[in-house]
Amino acid sequence: MTLRSALVAMGLSVAAGQALSQDVPLTEQDILTQIVGKTIEWKMFDGKIVNVALAPTGKATVSGAYNDVGKWRMDSAGGYCTTWNKAPMNESCVKLVRRDGVLVSLREGAVRASVVSAK
Secondary structure, eight states, X not given: OOHHHXXXXXXXXXXXXXXXXXXXXXXXXHHHHHTTTSEEEEEETTSOEEEEEEOTTSEEEXXXXXXXXXXXXXXXXXXXXXXXXXXXXXXXXXXXXXXXXXXXXXXXXXXXXXXXXXX
């Protein structure tokens, strides 16, 4: 590897690291005004589309590629947690961030879904 190609590769690595650090977490207020009380159409990491509605009462519904009802709560890590009736009784939490202007859902640092629309 030449010095030039090594520097280019290093620059790309640094740029990629900076791109990831540009994630802007949603605040609790953002979640309350942009997510809660609306039906959010999510494109899942596997390409399936689901509609998620988080009611102010704590009720959660999902429809589309997966259908269920359950409950949700705010998570202090900048996201929310759900427990679904049909799924295993484990609570599942996601962090919500804006990445390149798109709202995405992260679980354990990996993108799980991105918002298609909010109604």
